[in-house]
Amino acid sequence: MLKFKCPFRKSCVTEGRFLGWWAKSEKLTGRLTRTKKMYGSLPPLFTFGVIADIQYADIEDGFNFKHTRKRYYRNSLRLLRRANEKWKSEAVQPRFIIQLGDVIDGYNKKYDASERALETVVNELDKSAIEVHHVWGNHEFYNFSRDDLMMSALNSKTVDGTMAEDAVQSCSVSDTEESYAYHFSPAPYFRFVVLDAYDLSIIGRKEPSTRYYEALEMLQAHNDNDDLNHPPVAEGLEQRFVKFNGGFSQGQLDWLDRLLTLSDEKLEKVVVVSHLPVHPYSTDPICLAWNYDRVLSILHSHKSVVCFMAGHDHDGGYYRDASGVHHLTFEGVIETPPESEAFGTVYVYEDRMALKGNGRVSDRVLPYP
Numbered sequence: 001m002l003k004f005k006c007p008f009r010k011s012c013v014t015e016g017r018f019l020g021w022w023a024k025s026e027k028l029t030g031r032l033t034r035t036k037k038m039y040g041s042l043p044p045l046f047t048f049g050v051i052a053d054i055q056y057a058d059i060e061d062g063f064n065f066k067h068t069r070k071r072y073y074r075n076s077l078r079l080l081r082r083a084n085e086k087w088k089s090e091a092v093q094p095r096f097i098i099q100l101g102d103v104i105d106g107y108n109k110k111y112d113a114s115e116r117a118l119e120t121v122v123n124e125l126d127k128s129a130i131e132v133h134h135v136w137g138n139h140e141f142y143n144f145s146r147d148d149l150m151m152s153a154l155n156s157k158t159v160d161g162t163m164a165e166d167a168v169q170s171c172s173v174s175d176t177e178e179s180y181a182y183h184f185s186p187a188p189y190f191r192f193v194v195l196d197a198y199d200l201s202i203i204g205r206k207e208p209s210t211r212y213y214e215a216l217e218m219l220q221a222h223n224d225n226d227d228l229n230h231p232p233v234a235e236g237l238e239q240r241f242v243k244f245n246g247g248f249s250q251g252q253l254d255w256l257d258r259l260l261t262l263s264d265e266k267l268e269k270v271v272v273v274s275h276l277p278v279h280p281y282s283t284d285p286i287c288l289a290w291n292y293d294r295v296l297s298i299l300h301s302h303k304s305v306v307c308f309m310a311g312h313d314h315d316g317g318y319y320r321d322a323s324g325v326h327h328l329t330f331e332g333v334i335e336t337p338p339e340s341e342a343f344g345t346v347y348v349y350e351d352r353m354a355l356k357g358n359g360r361v362s363d364r365v366l367p368y369p
């Protein structure tokens with residue numbers, strides 16, 4: 001029997017009725033394959049763009065810490081421009097862009113160029129007039145204080161009226177230790193959650209503050225090096241306990257859990273994003289969030305979660321976990337050579353998302369769990 005159920009969009013219902021009529025008028029069963037093909041070729045409900053680790057700086061090319069990967073600091077702006085031009089030129093433009101953090105490089109601070117570099121990338125993004133959701137990474141904190149970031153163009157926290165009654169609009173524990181975590185719903189039955197992976201960190205929190213000391217204690221319990229950017233071990237998951245990573249406060253984890261409970265009740269599909277990956281198989285473990293396991297267990301206890309997107313590991317990664325949640329770590333623009341690309345457009349359907357990658361980012365079909 002022909003099933004065509006789409007609670008998301010009136011036009012889908014119309015298309016469904018049309019297909020039902022068409023199937024009957026074609027005297028049916030042998031034609032179902034054709035119908036299915038038509039269903040598969042329905043336009044997406046909406047699309048969105050994704051880009052990670054642009055790390056722009058107006059300086060000569062360099063290398064990563066281990067000298068294993070080249071970093072193209074100026075070219076990163078050209079790659080951002082090309083991505084944005086592509087999004088702008090689409091017949092139906094992406095509804096929004098997710099910028100997964102580290103939009104400018106920490107080197108800008110050294111050259112007193114943080115503001116200028118930020119203005120340059122924001123101006124570039126503004127050329128498309130597509131709404132951008134900014135995630136904060138370690139390089140944001142090399143350049144700016146948390147207070148500065150809250151006042152900057154990188155604060156894309158939105159007030160989402162649809163869940164106002166649920167009192168989970170944003171993650172606020174106290175005025176002095178506010179987290180940069182929020183959610184938005186770009187279409188009925190879909191929700192995106194932006195997490196703050198440097199909520200518990202010694203670069204994302206100022207001394208003296210409760211979270212700073214909590215973070216320092218957690219880090220030093222696993223890493224006794226003088227230089228806390230140096231990993232405590234050469235292999236394995238404990239490598240993640242470095243200063244350039246961070247974690248999620250209990251307040252933020254509780255907020256996430258409450259929010260996902262409401263999303264479950266509303267039958268939503270939820271995409272969670274953060275600068276740091278949370279699944280060990282989706283990244284080099286040196287890039288994992290400190291308390292990744294706490295996030296994973298929350299994600300797994302809610303049927304609404306379909307995908308987790310992160311940056312930070314410039315080599316990228318992908319893993320579909322046992323609960324069916326897709327963990328996508330996006331390849332970083334900064335380590336992408338001038339002749340290539342590193343961005344994606346995600347096409348969102350009723351039953352799946354499809355990532356159309358460019359350059360180093362692969363195409364992927366992401367069925368919902």
Ligand SMILES: Nc1ccn([C@@H]2O[C@H](COP(=O)(O)OP(=O)(O)OC[C@H](O)CO)[C@@H](O)[C@H]2O)c(=O)n1
Binds near residue numbers: 102229230287
């Ligand atoms: N093994 C390391 C790696 C890095 N550092 C120092 O930490 C700071 C941040 O490093 P950076 O490579 O710039 O950070 P990214 O966010 O671009 O990349 C994250 C992972 O490295 C990707 O694999 C900087 O001061 C480094 O010098 C370190 O001391 N030891």
